Amino acid sequence: MKFKSIKGTKDILPDETRLWQLVEQNIRETMELFNYKEIRTPVFEETSLFARSIGELTDIVGKEMYSFTDRSGDSLTLKPEMTASVIRAYIQHNLGEKLPLTKVYYISPAFRQERPQAGRLRQFHQFGAEAIGGSNPEIDAEIIALSAAIYKKFGIQEFQVKINSVGCPVCRNEYKEKLKEHLTKVSDKLSIESQKRLETNPMRILDSKDENDTILTHDAPLMMHNLCDECKNHFEKLQEALNILGIQYVVDGRIVRGLDYYTKTAYEITSDELGSQNALVGGGRYDLLVKELGGKSTPAVGFAAGMERLLMVLEKRENMKTDTQHPKLFIASADELSYKKVLSEAARMRDAGIACEIDWLRRSLKAQMREADRQQADFVVVIGEEEIKTNTVVLKEMKSGNQNKLSFVELVNFLTAKK
Ligand code: HAM
16 A cells, blocks of 8 residues: 555655755744744644634634544644634733733644645644734734744845734724625625625625636725724824834735734735745734633734745745755775774764764775765765774865874864864
């Protein structure tokens, strides 16, 4: 029987992991530069956590979650995003008591049963950040600036920051009625998907991917023109803060987002270098979620971004070719009898912190030299009867061909100095 990875999942092979590690390291550095600390949460949670936070009527909860019943009869779900889990952990561990503004980041797998295509997977990886405990629009601006800073750190400048305000329950409910009234006039011409949304979530019709829907809704009223004073003020102050921080953005009244928890700020960062799945980042403010999940009323804002989509952009860039991992030293064995010394020398090198490889397949000396080359070892020594007798080796630098005669003790010191 032949097994294959599940559709929409991907093996990250040894040739690719170096790039992933480099990207993760850069993300961590930027997050820490902005004083966000890492949080890690379990890969599965109670299903109701996601249903409650993301929204029962969203695509994610309605048709994309990997949910299962465990042996004790509990309904569990592989996390489709991180915000709900982070807020659950924030409440459970009383994180707000330690710091009035809790700033956390994550790099984590996430799972959604979507139709796989370029940039859309069923197991993907998100990096993101959440600032919990502050209502000021400057924090929204910081979150947007942080997400943009990560792309800039990789030399990616060609992206668009699109911001909107989705208001609060006060102004949004009033607006929804207005929007519904407007859309009802064209409802029979809308796509089937949008017709369904007219009752459940009419605002999502505005960010429908269907071209005809976009034409039909071109003059629909927008939330950003119907905000209450508080939300309007917040949106204006956010733009002021973005200007101060030098973040270029466009106001796009059609950014609605596919998760229900947003209030006030909603934003996306998109890239033309991606195909139809062009969203690099999605985020916004969610002031009601902590209370909704059983905590004290606490405002919060955050973002998440797809790792694979960042990598898709990076892979097009020449300067992102990473060094492959290679040993500093390859120790070859001149004959069968010297193999024991090779083994003990390799152990001594590793104890001294020198990355070292030998030929585990006991091949001929010629084959061992070919292997050292293939492994791209920086240095090679050959150990045989003579070397054991004289307690010296000839260390050859592969790139230059330079040779150095050294005792076994000197060998460690020499290579340590080359680290
Ligand atoms: P989201 O827009 O659902 O937001 O996802 C954020 C990002 O994750 C997307 O912009 C995209 O880059 C990536 N992504 C989503 N689904 C897939 C997929 N199937 N395959 C590959 N990449 C994908 C959230 O998840 C919110 N939790 C963001 C947030 C954090 N809002 C506030 N705090």
